[in-house]
Amino acid sequence: MDSGLNRRTASGHGATTSKTAALVVQPLGLVLLPKCVFAAEAGATAFGTSLGDSDILYLSVLAFLIGAAMVAATFLIRQRAMLQVENDVIRGELHEARATADARTALMISGDERVLVFAGHNAPEVIGQIAGHARVPVDPERFLVFADWMPAEAAHGLEAALAALLENATPFRIAIDLDENCVIEAAGRTSGGLAVVRFSALEGIRRRLEELTTALSRAEAGVATFKQLFDVAPAAIWLRDGNGRLIWVNQAYATAVDAPSATAALDGQLEFLSAQDRLRVARHLAEARPFADKLSTVVAADRRKFNVVETTGPAGSAGLAIDVSETEQVRIELRQTIESQSETLDQLATAVARFDEKTRLAYYNSAFQRLFDLTNAYLETEPDHVALLDHLRTRGVLPIEKLMRSELQEHDLAAYRATEPVDAMWHLTDGRTLRVIATPQPRGGATWVFEDITEKLELESQVKSTSQLQRETIDYLSEAVAVFGSDGRMRLSNPAFADMWGIDAAQLTNGTRIQGLADVATIKVVTTLGPGGAPQPGLSEGWQLFLEQVTAFDDHGRDTLIGEISLSDGRIYNYTIVPLPNGLTMLTFSNISEARAAELVLRERNDALEQANQIKTDFVQHVNYELRSPLTNIIGFSALLRSPETGPLNERQSEYLDYISSSTSTLLTIVNDILDLATVDAGIMELELSKVDIARTVEQAVDGVRDRFEAADIRLDVDLSEAGSSFLADGHRLTQILFNLLSNAANFAPAGSTVGVRAWRHQGMLSFEISDRGPGIATPNIEKVFDRFEANPIGGRQSGAGLGLSIVKSFVELHHGHVEVRSAAGKGTAFTCHFPLGTLPPGEDTDRDEHFWDAAE
Numbered sequence: 001m002d003s004g005l006n007r008r009t010a011s012g013h014g015a016t017t018s019k020t021a022a023l024v025v026q027p028l029g030l031v032l033l034p035k036c037v038f039a040a041e042a043g044a045t046a047f048g049t050s051l052g053d054s055d056i057l058y059l060s061v062l063a064f065l066i067g068a069a070m071v072a073a074t075f076l077i078r079q080r081a082m083l084q085v086e087n088d089v090i091r092g093e094l095h096e097a098r099a100t101a102d103a104r105t106a107l108m109i110s111g112d113e114r115v116l117v118f119a120g121h122n123a124p125e126v127i128g129q130i131a132g133h134a135r136v137p138v139d140p141e142r143f144l145v146f147a148d149w150m151p152a153e154a155a156h157g158l159e160a161a162l163a164a165l166l167e168n169a170t171p172f173r174i175a176i177d178l179d180e181n182c183v184i185e186a187a188g189r190t191s192g193g194l195a196v197v198r199f200s201a202l203e204g205i206r207r208r209l210e211e212l213t214t215a216l217s218r219a220e221a222g223v224a225t226f227k228q229l230f231d232v233a234p235a236a237i238w239l240r241d242g243n244g245r246l247i248w249v250n251q252a253y254a255t256a257v258d259a260p261s262a263t264a265a266l267d268g269q270l271e272f273l274s275a276q277d278r279l280r281v282a283r284h285l286a287e288a289r290p291f292a293d294k295l296s297t298v299v300a301a302d303r304r305k306f307n308v309v310e311t312t313g314p315a316g317s318a319g320l321a322i323d324v325s326e327t328e329q330v331r332i333e334l335r336q337t338i339e340s341q342s343e344t345l346d347q348l349a350t351a352v353a354r355f356d357e358k359t360r361l362a363y364y365n366s367a368f369q370r371l372f373d374l375t376n377a378y379l380e381t382e383p384d385h386v387a388l389l390d391h392l393r394t395r396g397v398l399p400i401e402k403l404m405r406s407e408l409q410e411h412d413l414a415a416y417r418a419t420e421p422v423d424a425m426w427h428l429t430d431g432r433t434l435r436v437i438a439t440p441q442p443r444g445g446a447t448w449v450f451e452d453i454t455e456k457l458e459l460e461s462q463v464k465s466t467s468q469l470q471r472e473t474i475d476y477l478s479e480a481v482a483v484f485g486s487d488g489r490m491r492l493s494n495p496a497f498a499d500m501w502g503i504d505a506a507q508l509t510n511g512t513r514i515q516g517l518a519d520v521a522t523i524k525v526v527t528t529l530g531p532g533g534a535p536q537p538g539l540s541e542g543w544q545l546f547l548e549q550v551t552a553f554d555d556h557g558r559d560t561l562i563g564e565i566s567l568s569d570g571r572i573y574n575y576t577i578v579p580l581p582n583g584l585t586m587l588t589f590s591n592i593s594e595a596r597a598a599e600l601v602l603r604e605r606n607d608a609l610e611q612a613n614q615i616k617t618d619f620v621q622h623v624n625y626e627l628r629s630p631l632t633n634i635i636g637f638s639a640l641l642r643s644p645e646t647g648p649l650n651e652r653q654s655e656y657l658d659y660i661s662s663s664t665s666t667l668l669t670i671v672n673d674i675l676d677l678a679t680v681d682a683g684i685m686e687l688e689l690s691k692v693d694i695a696r697t698v699e700q701a702v703d704g705v706r707d708r709f710e711a712a713d714i715r716l717d718v719d720l721s722e723a724g725s726s727f728l729a730d731g732h733r734l735t736q737i738l739f740n741l742l743s744n745a746a747n748f749a750p751a752g753s754t755v756g757v758r759a760w761r762h763q764g765m766l767s768f769e770i771s772d773r774g775p776g777i778a779t780p781n782i783e784k785v786f787d788r789f790e791a792n793p794i795g796g797r798q799s800g801a802g803l804g805l806s807i808v809k810s811f812v813e814l815h816h817g818h819v820e821v822r823s824a825a826g827k828g829t830a831f832t833c834h835f836p837l838g839t840l841p842p843g844e845d846t847d848r849d850e851h852f853w854d855a856a857e
Contacts, residue, residue: 050367073427082209107383113200114143119193135178150176150184158186165195175202184366215253225329231262236306236321244282245269247316256299256321272321273297273308278825281319285312292326350451357444360506371434371450372397385416395430415439417448426450433457437480453717479590482574485548487513500573500589514550549577550585564592572596634660687730687814694723694759694766697731702757708746717752723759727837733811740804741770741831748774756830764837765817771830777823783819808833 026567086847112131135150137143146155154176161172164650171189178184188197227248230237238246246269249262256272259265271278278294284291288313296303305328307735309321342365345352355361360382369379374394383391394399415422415438426434435451474481480497484490490512498505502522523646526541531537535557536834542565549561561577572591580586583844638661649657702716738757745755749772756771777785786809809819823829 036134037606045544064511113198115199116144116197118195118197121166124197130184130199131200133178133182133184135182136184136199136201150178161188162197165190165197170197213340214651235323238272239316239318241316244317246271256297258300277308281308281310285310285317288312294328295321299323318322340848350449352447352449355416355445356439359445360446361385361388366857370452371452399427399429416444479588481589482508482587483580483583484514484587486551486585488547488551490514491584497589500567500591501762514543514547524568526568529564529566531562531564539840550587605642685814687733689728689730691726692729693726695720695725698738698757698759698768701735701742704735704739704741705746708743709755712746712749713751714746714749716757717754718757720759722761724761725765727835729815729835730811733814737808737811737833738768738770741768741833744804744831745770745772745829746772750774759839764765766835766837767832768835769830769832771828775827776825776827776829777821778825782821782823786819805831 009569014031056274085474103388113128113138114130115127117127118124122145126143130136132707137149142148150158154174158174158176161170161174165169165172165188173185173187173660176184176186183202184199185202186197186199188195190196201269229252231252234252235248236256237250238253239248241247242687246266249265249838251262253268254260254262254265257265257270259268259270264270273281273295274297277297279293280293290309292307292309293309294305296305298304304323306321308319308321310317313420345365346367349367350364352363353361354363354370361379361384362382365380368374369376377839378391391397399601418438418440419454421440422438424436424438428434432452432454435453437451439447439449474492476493477494477496480500481492481494482490482497483492490508490510492510493508495505497503498508499521499600501517503517507520520541525530528541528545545563560579561728563575565573565575567573570593574592575590576586576590578586578588638657641649641657669773698718698720702718742755742757749755753773756769758769758771760767786805808831812835814820815835817835820834821829822832
């Protein structure tokens with residue numbers, strides 16, 4: 001049953017019960033009435049007594065009333081039980097509600113406050129008490145009369161606020177001053193259908209408020225003073241709230257971010273630092289650590305360095321940026337200058353050490369440490385000059401005989417009192433020689449420079465020895481040598497130079513000008529040629545050429561010049577003009593007269609050999625052309641003898657005729673091959689390029705050797721599946737190539753074996769391969785198989801003229817291809833011919849390749 005029904009009152013239940021009983025009795029009467037009438041009739045019949053209509057009606061009504069009473073009684077009993085259960089539930093809920101109300105009331109009055117609860121416009125319920133304040137009435141009725149215990153103005157304002165709360169649900173909060181030490185705060189608001197007003201006392205609020213007001217004024221004055229100071233400060237200063245947003249900046253900050261004013265910088269939230277630097281600062285502040293570091297940012301289109309400090313506070317953070325760019329620049333320049341000087345001195349091979357006014361070691365470079373083999377530990381003690389010299393003498397670096405301190409003071413320490421640099425020579429015990437220069441410093445002390453000149457002295461000695469050796473070597477050279485300066489004066493010459501030109505050696509002294517040598521030379525220059533004795537246009541003659549090269553101003557642009565001259569005495573010399581450093585020029589002359597004579601003999605022999613080779617080639621071509629006519633006649637008459645018109649032939653005649661036909665055919669093939677090779681050698685053979693059917697061409701070549709394959713019981717394995725249908729080539733020459741390769745395979749393939757014929761396309765090439773299982777070719781002979789008339793009958797059925805493979809190579813190369821040979825002794829041989837794929841006219845063939853070759857060449 002619904003909970004609403006369970007909360008019905010007793011009067012409601014009674015009305016409901018009456019109505020229900022009436023509704024139930026009425027249908028039951030209608031049902032029981034016929035039954036009663038029937039029962040009465042049955043009873044009357046049973047007793048034999050007849051009843052009247054009124055008796056029957058009476059009995060029926062009586063029966064109806066009895067049934068209705070029973071039904072009503074039953075319903076009422078059940079309804080009462082249900083009402084009892086509902087009443088128990090309502091009592092439980094009421095008890096829980098009262099407990100909750102008591103708890104909330106206790107909670108409300110637990111604090112030092114009084115609460116008014118308004119339910120509609122009735123009198124409010126007063127809860128709680130404000131203790132310890134005599135001005136506040138304890139009695140609830142007196143408390144509600146606000147005018148009696150609070151100022152009239154405050155009471156009037158509170159009543160107006162209460163009216164607005166009750167009428168319009170307008171919340172309020174009012175402070176009511178009872179005296180200087182007691183202030184009551186009234187706060188009203190609505191909660192559901194109730195209006196609640198809380199009264200609470202504010203302890204000592206007036207005194208505390210006065211103190212806070214004074215402190216606030218003092219703090220605001222201090223903040224204003226600091227803001228005025230910060231606004232004129234040259235450093236950028238800013239404040240941020242707890243979310244990191246700028247809440248105040250000074251004028252220097254606004255100027256740094258190119259803002260017209262501090263307000264504009266705040267409105268635009270213009271940041272002084274970059275995003276990456278701000279993240280660094282935020283990480284420090286998040287860890288409750290102040291940030292202090294040097295950061296760079298762009299100010300006025302110039303990147304500058306700032307010393308940035310930012311720290312957190314109660315309401316956010318504050319930051320300060322001081323421009324230290326100039327200081328950093330000066331520091332960097334100073335550090336770079338010192339480092340540069342130190343690096344420069346450290347890179348020097350010359351040892352440098354600086355001693356202060358107390359003669360203590362103040363600086364040294366790495367060369368100084370290496371020169372005297374001093375340890376870092378010793379140098380870090382900063383020894384004085386005398387102690388350092390004593391240390392070197394004790395270690396045996398300096399001669400031990402100079403141990404007298406008076407001598408030390410006289411010589412070694414004199415540099416500290418001198419006004420000019422002091423130069424001395426030190427000879428170390430290990431044979432090294434040092435040049436020591438001591439330069440006094442204006443503020444005291446001296447800088448010592450130790451230059452190891454041992455190598456220099458050795459080099460000077462070696463140069464003198466080498467120069468003398470070179471002088472003697474040049475004097476005994478067979479080539480004529482002379483060296484001239486850029487002014488044309490001779491610096492060096494050997495006796496061969498004087499002998500070559502027929503000049504008296506007394507006239508070839510140092511300083512002799514090249515301009516006068518042509519006049520004193522008794523042997524003159526006849527011709528001047530370029531390298532290899534070839535004429536060179538624009539080349540000056542003889543001494544004029546030498547003069548131009550020696551006195552040329554362009555020292556860097558000169559190149560070595562080589563040529564040949566013929567002298568008036570019949571000798572031939574190779575000359576070389578070599579530019580030397582410092583504007584010097586060296587002339588060398590080599591006598592090649594004998595070499596030229598031998599070269600002339602060799603040229604004459606070569607011309608004779610070439611002429612003989614040409615005569616041979618012409619003879620072979622002539623003889624071959626002359627042989628073709630009789631061979632053709634012999635072949636023709638042989639065929640005529642076989643015809644029935646000439647009459648029958650006996651068996652021997654027929655056999656002889658077969659020999660004649662076979663021999664003439666072989667001879668004609670050899671003649672044709674020789675003519676083809678001669679045509680190739682002459683460079684007059686032209687290919688007739690066209691679209692070549694690959695399968696048909698291979699079939700024609702196979703038909704030419706089919707009889708030989710069948711006679712030798714050799715099988716053919718042809719695979720053209722990857723070759724395509726056609727390509728651009730000379731079909732007749734391609735047939736010759738394949739025929740010759742198949743003939744070669746038929747000659748060497750063993751009986752019962754298989755000769756493979758395969759063709760495929762790859763990388764812009766079409767390749768044909770003929771392979772056999774013959775005896776193979778020895779490795780030293782592979783390079784000779786394409787030589788003409790090179791026949792190797794070993795392992796073959798018959799020996800030929802040795803022209804077939806030569807023709808194969810020549811015809812493949814005419815197609816811009818190449819032939820590859822793979823062979824192994826006892827395993828067979830494979831010849832592969834690679835042809836570059838060409839182009840065909842549009843529409844003739846769909847099987848194309850991207851790689852082409854120029855068929856017109």
